[in-house]
Amino acid sequence: MLDIKNLNASIEGKKILKNFNLNIKPGEVHAIMGPNGSGKSTLANVLSGRKGYEIEGTVYYEGKNLLEIPIEERAQKGIFLAFQYPIEIPGVNTNNFLKTSLNTIRKFRGLKELDSLDFLKLVKEKSKKLKIEEKILSRQLNVGFSGGEKKKNEILQMSILEPKLVILDETDSGLDIDALRIVSEGVNSLRDKNRSFLIITHYQRLLDYIKPDFVHVLVNGKIVKTGFSDLAQELEKDGYEGVSIAK
Amino acid sequence: MKQQEIEKAKEYKYGFTTDIESIRAPKGLNEDVVRFISNIKKEPEWMLKWRLKAFSRLKNLKEPDWQKPKFPKIDYQDLYYYSAPKSVTDTPKSLDEVDPKLIETYKKLGIPLQEQKKLSGIAVDAVFDSVSVATTFKGELTKKGIIFCPISEAIRNHPDLVKKYLGSVIPITDHYFATLNSAVFTDGSFVYIPEGVRCPMELSTYFRINASETGQFERTLIIADKGSYVSYLEGCTAPMRDENQLHAANVELVALDDAEIKYSTVQNWYPGDKDGKGGIYNFVTKRGACRGKNSKISWTQVETGSAITWKYPSCILQGDNSVGEFYSIAITNNHQKADTGTKMIHLGKNTKSKIISKGISAGFADNTYRGLVKITSKANNARNYTQCDSLLMGNECGAHTIPYIENKNSTANIEHEATTSKISDEQLFYCNQRGLNQEEAVSLIVNGFCKEVLQQLPMEFAVEAQKLVGISLEGSVG
Numbered sequence: 001m002l003d004i005k006n007l008n009a010s011i012e013g014k015k016i017l018k019n020f021n022l023n024i025k026p027g028e029v030h031a032i033m034g035p036n037g038s039g040k041s042t043l044a045n046v047l048s049g050r051k052g053y054e055i056e057g058t059v060y061y062e063g064k065n066l067l068e069i070p071i072e073e074r075a076q077k078g079i080f081l082a083f084q085y086p087i088e089i090p091g092v093n094t095n096n097f098l099k100t101s102l103n104t105i106r107k108f109r110g111l112k113e114l115d116s117l118d119f120l121k122l123v124k125e126k127s128k129k130l131k132i133e134e135k136i137l138s139r140q141l142n143v144g145f146s147g148g149e150k151k152k153n154e155i156l157q158m159s160i161l162e163p164k165l166v167i168l169d170e171t172d173s174g175l176d177i178d179a180l181r182i183v184s185e186g187v188n189s190l191r192d193k194n195r196s197f198l199i200i201t202h203y204q205r206l207l208d209y210i211k212p213d214f215v216h217v218l219v220n221g222k223i224v225k226t227g228f229s230d231l232a233q234e235l236e237k238d239g240y241e242g243v244s245i246a247k
Numbered sequence: 248m249k250q251q252e253i254e255k256a257k258e259y260k261y262g263f264t265t266d267i268e269s270i271r272a273p274k275g276l277n278e279d280v281v282r283f284i285s286n287i288k289k290e291p292e293w294m295l296k297w298r299l300k301a302f303s304r305l306k307n308l309k310e311p312d313w314q315k316p317k318f319p320k321i322d323y324q325d326l327y328y329y330s331a332p333k334s335v336t337d338t339p340k341s342l343d344e345v346d347p348k349l350i351e352t353y354k355k356l357g358i359p360l361q362e363q364k365k366l367s368g369i370a371v372d373a374v375f376d377s378v379s380v381a382t383t384f385k386g387e388l389t390k391k392g393i394i395f396c397p398i399s400e401a402i403r404n405h406p407d408l409v410k411k412y413l414g415s416v417i418p419i420t421d422h423y424f425a426t427l428n429s430a431v432f433t434d435g436s437f438v439y440i441p442e443g444v445r446c447p448m449e450l451s452t453y454f455r456i457n458a459s460e461t462g463q464f465e466r467t468l469i470i471a472d473k474g475s476y477v478s479y480l481e482g483c484t485a486p487m488r489d490e491n492q493l494h495a496a497n498v499e500l501v502a503l504d505d506a507e508i509k510y511s512t513v514q515n516w517y518p519g520d521k522d523g524k525g526g527i528y529n530f531v532t533k534r535g536a537c538r539g540k541n542s543k544i545s546w547t548q549v550e551t552g553s554a555i556t557w558k559y560p561s562c563i564l565q566g567d568n569s570v571g572e573f574y575s576i577a578i579t580n581n582h583q584k585a586d587t588g589t590k591m592i593h594l595g596k597n598t599k600s601k602i603i604s605k606g607i608s609a610g611f612a613d614n615t616y617r618g619l620v621k622i623t624s625k626a627n628n629a630r631n632y633t634q635c636d637s638l639l640m641g642n643e644c645g646a647h648t649i650p651y652i653e654n655k656n657s658t659a660n661i662e663h664e665a666t667t668s669k670i671s672d673e674q675l676f677y678c679n680q681r682g683l684n685q686e687e688a689v690s691l692i693v694n695g696f697c698k699e700v701l702q703q704l705p706m707e708f709a710v711e712a713q714k715l716v717g718i719s720l721e722g723s724v725g
Contacts, residue, residue, distance in 0.1 A: 048680050051672070071679035080680075087677045091695025100691065101681035108682070140695070157681070 001026045001196050002047075002066075002165060007057035009039075009046050016042040018221035020057070024165070027193040031207055032200045033232065034218030035240045040200045041084060043218075044169040047198075048081040049074050061165070076108035078164030082154040082171045089141040095123065097141050098157055105161055126159050130186045148179035155186035166190070167198045172206035184209030204236040271461075272329035278302060281430050284329050288399045288433075291406060301419040301429035310423045315615045315647065316555045316584035318528065321493060327461040328431045384448065394439040395450055398466050401437035408439055412470055416499040416536045416563070424495040425532045428464045432497065435465035440475035440506075449705050451480040454496075462493040469499070471506035473539065478509040478705055491519075491554060496531045504539030504566065509547070511704055512560075513712055516552035518719075523582025523611075526554025533560035537569035537598075545572040546589065547703040549712045551719040554583060559617070561590035564598035564626075571600040574700040576712075578693075578719045579612030579644070588618035588649075593626040593659075602633040605697045608644035609720055615647040624655040635665040638696050640689070640720070690717030 002024040009017040016039045024030055034040050046053055049071035059066040066074065089097070103113040114122065127134045132152045142150050151171055158166055171183055187197065187210050199212060207215070207229060215231040216223045219240055225231065272283045281302050285295040310321075388395050394405060402409050419429040436452040454465060471477055494516060500508050510533075519526025529552070535544035546560040556579075562571025573589035591600035600620065608614040620631045637646035648665050670692055678688035694701065694713050701709055701716075 050676055070684075071676065072682050072684045075680050075682040083677065083680075087671070087673045089674050089677070089692055089695060091698040092691055093695075097678075097681070097691065100687070101683060104682040104687070161681070 001028075001062060002198075003058075003060040005058045005060075007046070007055070007059060009042055009053045009055050011042070011053055016053075016221050017046070020222060022216070022223065024196045024198065026164075026196055027191075028214065029191065029197040029199065029210065029212045031210075031212035031215045031229075031232065032198065032218050032223075033202070033204070033215060033235060033240075036202070038218045038240075039221040040202075040218055041169055044081060044084075044167050044198075044200055047074075047167055048079060072104075073108075075163075076105050080158050080161055080163030080166050082151075082158060082166065082168045084169040084171070084173065086142045086145075086150040086154055088143045088145075090143050092141045094139055094141045094153065095120075095137045098123070098137070098160060101157070102160055122160060123156075127156055129189065130156060130159060131182055132156050132186075147174040148176060151175060151183055152179060152186075155183050159186055159190055162190075164194065165196050165198070167200065169200050170202060171199075172201055172203060180206065181209065204232040207232040269330050271327050271331075274327055275324045276326070276328060276431070280328050284431055284433060287329065287331075288402070290399075290402055293406070293410065294402050297414070297419070298430050301426050302431075304420050305423070305426045305430055308420075308423045308426055314557055314586045315617075316557065316586055316613060318491070318555055321528070323427075326493065328464070329433055330461045331433075387447075391444050391447065392441040393444060393446055394437065396437055398432075398435045398437040398468060401468075405437070405439070408470065409437070409468070412499065412501050413466075413468055414499075416501060416534045417497050417532055421532065424530045425497055428466060428495050428497040428532070431462075432464045432466035435467040435496070435498075436469075437467070438469040438477060438479065440471045440477045442472040443474045444472075445475065446477040449478050449480055451482070453482050462495065464494075465496045467496070467498040468501075469508055469510070470501045471503065471508045471542075473503045474505045475503075476507045476509075478511070480511045480513070480705060480708055482513045482515070491526060491528055492517075493528045493530065494553075496533075498531070498533040498560075500533075500535030500544055502535065502537050502539060502542035502544050502566075502569075505541045506539060507543040507545075508535065509545045509705075510535070510560070511708065512546075512548040512550070513704075513708060513715065514548065514550045514552055514556070515715060518552045518581070518583050519554040521581050523554070526583070527552065529553035529556045529558065531558040533558060534563065535561065535571070536563045537566050537571060537595075539569070540566040540595070541568045542566050543570040543572075545570075545574070545703070547574040547700065548576070548587075549700070549704070549715065550575070550577040550585060550587060551715050553585075556583075556585040556587055558587050559589050559619075561592070562600065563592045563594065564600065564629075565594045566598075567595040568597045569595055570598070573600075573602045573604070573618075574703045575604045576607070576697045576700045576716070577605070577614055577616075578607045578716065579609070579614045580719055581610040581612060583610075583612045585613075586615040586617055588616045590619040591621070591631060593620075593622045593629040593631070596625070596627045596629075598626055598629050600629075600631045602631070602635075603699050604633075604635045605700055606635070606637045606646055606648075607640070607693060607696070607720070608637065608646050609640035611643045613645040613647075615649060617649045617651075619651040619653070620661060621653040622656050622659045622661070626656055627658045628660075629656065629658070630660045631662065633661075633663045635663075636696065637665075637667040638693065639667065639669045686717065686721055689720050693717070693720060 004022040007017050007020040032040055099119045106113055136149050136153055172180055211229050215227050217225040272280050281298050285298055417425050419426055438450055440446055502508050516527035516529055537544050544562050550556050564571050571591050577585045577587050579585050589602055604616045606614040606616055616635045622629045635648045639646055646667055650663055652661055674692055675688050693716055701712060704712055
């Protein structure tokens with residue numbers, strides 16, 4: 001599904017990712033853990049197409065050169081980024097935004113666009129399942145949302161848009177335990193053999209709820225260690241310092 | 248079509264011209280031209296006198312020059328003041344007599360003139376250059392006693408109403424452009440809603456400039472008698488021409504006791520090309536008088552076209568408890584300029600006014616909100632709320648807010664809020680990441696920004712206006 005080879009990314013002349021390699025197969029859940037400044041968010045940004053990076057190396061997504069695909073087309077092709085800091089867009093109704101987004105993506109996939117009635121039905125069903133209050137959707141997009149509400153909104157969008165590759169960029173940061181559970185259950189309910197996840201996190205606690213297939217440790221722009229989900233616990237105990245030295 | 252022309256046509260889809268034979272007044276501005284217009288309209292003597300009075304006053308007036316957008320001197324002698332399709336110089340009695348080419352033009356513009364299209368439920372008066380070509384749904388309106396007709400017809404058929412109200416809100420000596428209009432106005436709409444009648448449908452006038460080197464000077468007069476209600480909408484387009492064309496309209500509204508007038512404008516005159524060549528000078532005087540107690544006048548404008556937009560739809564709140572509202576979206580892109588806002592003049596007791604202005608500036612454009620809230624010594628307990636928001640796109644455009652407040656009454660309550668913001672790359676990226684392309688994203692964000700104003704438009708036009716908002720800003724974000 002996703003094949004990253006020798007990826008180098010710099011911003012304003014500063015090298016962030018250095019010869020980064022990663023391969024994700026359909027249905028796999030990968031967690032990337034690392035200290036602040038290790039390049040975690042840069043990875044999410046490069047994959048989703050945010051501008052401002054100088055990039056070398058190759059990234060293939062479903063056999064296509066991802067780096068040549070415009071941002072919106074990446075989204076239409078099934079890449080979903082759950083933002084670390086979802087942005088506020090005043091005046092734009094959340095439901096309306098999501099409906100526009102869903103229909104753009106459906107159109108791209110050759111599916112019929114949903115009318116308002118069908119859309120609302122879908123939203124009702126999904127939000128009930130995720131135990132997310134539907135009423136946040138009638139508010140302006142992310143405006144005045146609490147940190148938890150913003151993240152829940154991302155998860156609800158994810159479940160409605162049904163992406164193929166989900167990138168969670170520190171979705172767990174700033175969440176209380178209840179919100180964390182809702183977010184994790186949202187992710188778990190979407191796990192299936194065709195959908196892959198790249199979970200970027202600073203802390204191990206999210207991985208108590210979402211069991212990844214692989215855990216990678218990112219230090220200084222490089223993966224220094226890869227293991228199974230028990231690696232996360234190890235990290236919690238020894239810290240990133242320990243891991244990078246052990247290598 | 249050459250590639251360049253195709254590009255151009257994409258920018259402004261109403262930019263075509265209709266090849267139609269027309270009758271014109273001789274070029275230039277003089278007493279003979281005023282007489283020519285009055286004569287061809289078969290006006291009574293009193294109307295000619297009124298025009299000539301305005302014309303003689305014009306000689307002593309100078310164009311105002313305090314506005315922010317400056318423009319090269321207009322040579323008033325180099326313009327045509329009257330142009331009409333040959334086939335309608337004798338006003339057509341019914342749609343069957345209208346030149347099919349004209350019907351075709353309006354069809355292209357998406358304006359239904361066929362009464363069969365009852366579904367649309369909107370009565371339309373279409374003004375082509377200097378004459379009104381067709382008014383629909385006349386029969387149905389007449390049954391209720393509503394008069395909706397070209398003003399030239401009203402001058403002949405309803406002289407008492409016209410004499411009583413024409414110039415009663417905008418005096419003929421008001422200022423240069425208003426006086427010019429009073430001397431040479433050609434056509435426009437006249438609406439009278441009788442006492443206690445609620446107009447059952449939207450009334451709409453569609454203005455189209457077609458001829459070159461021609462100024463358009465329309466005149467609209469709407470009177471809502473006691474306890475009546477009317478919602479009125481005007482739309483405008485013009486062909487793409489390299490020269491600047493002058494459009495100086497006067498619109499007067501009169502609301503008597505307990506009456507309400509809702510006046511909406513979707514202005515999409517040709518804005519000029521990307522480099523600022525050509526486009527309409529939209530210098531319009533719009534004023535409403537809430538003459539009766541408990542009356543209400545609400546202006547809603549969506550201004551996306553014109554090279555320069557210079558207008559202040561205003562309310563004179565004479566009647567006690569009367570209400571004035573102004574909702575505005577002014578979008579300027581490329582080299583467009585706008586200096587627009589409103590005046591709320593509180594004369595009566597317990598009068599209320601509300602101003603919501605949304606200015607959007609992109610490219611090299613310059614957008615100014617200018618507004619006056621005036622509370623006189625007798626206007627006890629007057630209230631005003633003003634909110635002016637500006638949105639900037641890119642680094643080359645400008646936004647200015649110039650509110651004037653004159654308060655002579657200590658019981659007044661005046662609030663003013665203003666914000667300036669930019670569409671951020673973060674917002675665009677968020678939308679892109681959800682599958683929307685740049686233009687869809689801009690349109691979504693801008694429509695969100697304008698929401699409070701768009702909500703005021705009649706339903707049928709809100710959708711159209713939303714699209715227009717998106718289209719006007721196409722290509723504004725790199």
